[in-house]
Amino acid sequence: MPAQHWPAPVAAAPVAATVALPGSKSVTNRALLLAALADGPGLVRQALRSRDADLMVAALQALGAGFEAVRESAAGVDWRVTPGPIVAGAQIDVGLAGTVMRFVPPVAALADGQVRFDGDAHARKRPMGPILDALRALGATVDNDALPFTIRGPLSGGEVTIDASGSSQFVSGLMLAAARFEKGVTIRHDGPPVPSQPHILMTVQMLRDAGVHVDDGEPDVWRVAPGPIAARETTVEPDLSNAAPFLAAAMVAGGSVSIPGWPLSTTQPGDALRRLLAEMGATVELTPTGTLTPTGTLTPTGTLTLTGTGAFNGIDADLRDESELAPTIAALAALAATPSRLRGIAHIRGHETNRLEALVTEINRLGGDAEETEDGLIVRPRALHGGVFHSYADHRMATAGAVIGLAVAGVEVENIATTGKTLPEFTRMWGEMLRGEVR
Numbered sequence: 165m166p167a168q169h170w171p172a173p174v175a176a177a178p179v180a181a182t183v184a185l186p187g188s189k190s191v192t193n194r195a196l197l198l199a200a201l202a203d204g205p206g207l208v209r210q211a212l213r214s215r216d217a218d219l220m221v222a223a224l225q226a227l228g229a230g231f232e233a234v235r236e237s238a239a240g241v242d243w244r245v246t247p248g249p250i251v252a253g254a255q256i257d258v259g260l261a262g263t264v265m266r267f268v269p270p271v272a273a274l275a276d277g278q279v280r281f282d283g284d285a286h287a288r289k290r291p292m293g294p295i296l297d298a299l300r301a302l303g304a305t306v307d308n309d310a311l312p313f314t315i316r317g318p319l320s321g322g323e324v325t326i327d328a329s330g331s332s333q334f335v336s337g338l339m340l341a342a343a344r345f346e347k348g349v350t351i352r353h354d355g356p357p358v359p360s361q362p363h364i365l366m367t368v369q370m371l372r373d374a375g376v377h378v379d380d381g382e383p384d385v386w387r388v389a390p391g392p393i394a395a396r397e398t399t400v401e402p403d404l405s406n407a408a409p410f411l412a413a414a415m416v417a418g419g420s421v422s423i424p425g426w427p428l429s430t431t432q433p434g435d436a437l438r439r440l441l442a443e444m445g446a447t448v449e450l451t452p453t454g455t456l457t458p459t460g461t462l463t464p465t466g467t468l469t470l471t472g473t474g475a476f477n478g479i480d481a482d483l484r485d486e487s488e489l490a491p492t493i494a495a496l497a498a499l500a501a502t503p504s505r506l507r508g509i510a511h512i513r514g515h516e517t518n519r520l521e522a523l524v525t526e527i528n529r530l531g532g533d534a535e536e537t538e539d540g541l542i543v544r545p546r547a548l549h550g551g552v553f554h555s556y557a558d559h560r561m562a563t564a565g566a567v568i569g570l571a572v573a574g575v576e577v578e579n580i581a582t583t584g585k586t587l588p589e590f591t592r593m594w595g596e597m598l599r600g601e602v603r
Contacts, residue, residue: 170580172569178419181597183410187212187240187400189586193220193263195398199245200229204395210240215585216261223268226254252277260284266333270341273304273317282312291514294326294334321345327355336367342388343376353384359484359511366431404434408492409563411470416570418474426468433486445476477502484508491564494523497543498532510539517556550574559585
């Protein structure tokens with residue numbers, strides 16, 4: 165067996181585990197960027213340490229911000245961030261991180277000079293046109309429509325119309341830096357519905373928490389007023405989307421998995437797991453507990469516990485707002501007792517890989533019956549067999565393979581290390597979960 169193939173462990177017994185998740189990548193990278201643009205030094209607590217988060221830190225450092233790790237633990241890293249003038253001349257590596265490739269260019273456009281962007285080979289295939297065209301319309305110079313590209317500012321802001329139907333990150337990327345533009349920015353969306361709306365709500369809420377005035381009262385229009393971004397202390401929530409494979413394990417193997425620190429109120433799309441997995445037949449309970457922050461503040465959180473029997477049904481679900489959950493839901497659908505239809509996710513063809521094509525290919529490679537539709541997938545029950553499940557350098561494809569491997573002997577996940585994008589210790593956590601260990 166090639167060294168890069170990870171033998172996915174089969175669940176030999178029902179699980180009984182508590183899994184402590186690291187911080188949200190989406191919240192971490194927004195918080196780091198806002199701290200780098202703030203009006204003074206700030207602190208981002210329990211930030212995720214992963215490839216995507218490290219790429220964001222490196223990009224913001226290259227543009228002039230200072231980062232000091234003041235505390236690091238299993239919960240994450242506490243970054244002290246010192247803003248500085250946005251400087252030109254940087255070479256930014258975005259890796260395969262959508263938040264870096266879409267959020268950092270508007271920041272770079274604040275520099276009086278050129279900034280160069282490039283990334284992994286597949287990153288050059290990911291959609292970038294809407295945000296680059298928007299920056300051009302606002303006054304920046306950009307020499308290409310995809311990676312690699314060079315951007316040159318400065319720009320003063322204003323009003324711009326984009327088609328954000330390919331990614332909500334086009335809207336969030338413009339909003340996050342907009343308060344630093346002389347005129348702020350008004351973004352109008354013109355096109356099919358914007359996916360992943362909870363991520364836009366997350367951006368709006370985090371901007372408001374930092375004292376930025378955002379008007380989102382008109383559908384498909386976001387107005388960000390110019391002004392300071394307040395320096396503050398932020399504590400990053402656990403990554404709820406990364407709970408998906410662990411909660412799915414209790415459905416596949418039977419037993420229960422508990423996730424501590426689950427926020428009682430959140431803009432994270434992963435919170436939809438409570439509803440989606442319950443619809444497939446799991447028992448889901450959120451028990452309020454409260455979490456003590458490093459500063460002694462009690463935050464309203466709970467422990468989410470999912471209990472499964474090893475048998476569950478398929479689902480008919482519109483995942484437009486929770487598309488990052490689609491790989492795990494598709495993996496469960498391949499093991500379910502009844503057919504599933506996942507809708508509203510045409511845009512995930514432009515994610516880390518073409519996720520619709522990849523899911524169909526890999527499920528069918530193991531003997532499954534999956535079919536790509538115009539906006540999603542149909543997955544029908546069929547007995548699966550072992551084989552290589554390719555990850556396509558996509559962390560959520562890799563974890564989907566691990567879920568299937570719980571029930572199907574002989575599944576080998578290619579390049580499991582790609583989970584380091586958002587969950588650097590996935591294989592250790594997976595093994596501890598199956599052994600019932602708590603860390």
